[in-house]
Amino acid sequence: MFKKISMNLQTLNGLTAVLFFAWIAMQAFTASASSKSDCQLAFGGDDHQKTWSTCLPLAEQGEPMAQAFIGLMYQYGYGTEQDFTKAIEWYTKSINNGDMRSLELLADLYRLGYGTNQDLNKALDMLIQAIEVGVDTGARSRVEQFFLVELGIPEDINKALNIYERAANVGILNAQMGLYKIYSEGIRVPKDDKKARRWLQSAANGGNAEAQFQLGLSYEEAEQWTEAIVWYKKSAAQEHVTSMQKLARAYTLGNGVAQDYEMALNLFRKAADKGAPYAMYSLGVLYESGMGVSADVTEAVYWYKKASEEGSNGAQISLSLKYWVGNGVMQDYVYAHMWMNIAAVDSQEAREYRDKFESQMTKEQIAEAQKLARECQRKEFKGC
Secondary structure (H helix, E strand, C coil): CCCCCCCCHHHHHHHHHHHHHHHHHHCCCCCCCHHHHHHHHHHHCCCHHHHHHHHHHHHHCCCHHHHHHHHHHHHHCCCCCCCHHHHHHHHHHHHHCCCHHHHHHHHHHHHHCCCCCCCHHHHHHHHHHHHHCCCCCCHHHHHHHHHHHCCCCCCCHHHHHHHHHHHHHCCCHHHHHHHHHHHHHCCCCCCCHHHHHHHHHHHHHCCCHHHHHHHHHHHHHCCCHHHHHHHHHHHHHCCCHHHHHHHHHHHHHCCCCCCCHHHHHHHHHHHHHCCCHHHHHHHHHHHHHCCCCCCCHHHHHHHHHHHHHCCCHHHHHHHHHHHHHCCCCCCCHHHHHHHHHHHCCCCHHHHHHHHHHHCCCCHHHHHHHHHHHHHHHHCCCCCC
């Protein structure tokens, strides 16, 4: 069901161990018997031989915590040869005897395929089960990672829905987004807008930035700007780039908020700093028009160039026009044609401008501009 995840055993299981040791330190003893206390203290004190002598007899008698400790001893080779198969045996015994805290430890071994065949579905099932029974020293973050890495839907949709819904019902946000995708797009199930909306709302309420953006977008499309702004703000606060741009545009136009060019400028700049072409282009427009800032055509050209290098069609047209008239940059018909020719691939407006340019250019200038355009496209618009 899920793609194979390549992870470092030492790093992942080292984290598991740290969490498990922390759990040991925080837990009250499960029984008052001195032998159990001795076992716990020996394990927590890093005395391997004493751990074996005090914990193994208890484990063999069916004490689940001691069985978990013995599993860890085998997993890490403490006082014995490392043996993942035996670690699995002892973790399984611990779980069967009622200590569900061993689920996360066992899940890691199935997840990585140590001591057994790799079984990501089984690992995921165990992690969800740990969350369901209220045991979580790291299961939630690992389940989120499962659904973040792979949201593909297998042929067995019923099995997929079962695992997605179990995870979603314990608050796994990426699983909730997976269900939103399944129902909104009708992936191997009939489209169900009501279910899609339910899971989108749940993920947004839980703090998923993409869900908050999608929810804001749905309100914008319904022209419910007040609600759209609420969700764009939540998403933008998590540095969701598209939400930043949506919010900036709303401040520019006064949609759902008081028109505020300065606020728009700040939001576009944040998005531009993260590499968003539309934000770069919009900064050029704001500087050229003097909205929210003193008009500065040189600064406008700077942002048009940056956006053009990132493939912004609108910026390429604007930059071309600046070269044509020599506004904010040295006049250059060849570079004006080059950028307009590049933009013309996706724009009828650009094609019309290019044709007008050619009526005022020599054949040699046109040929040079076309050559530069081809070179620029090969360089993916960088350094043209």
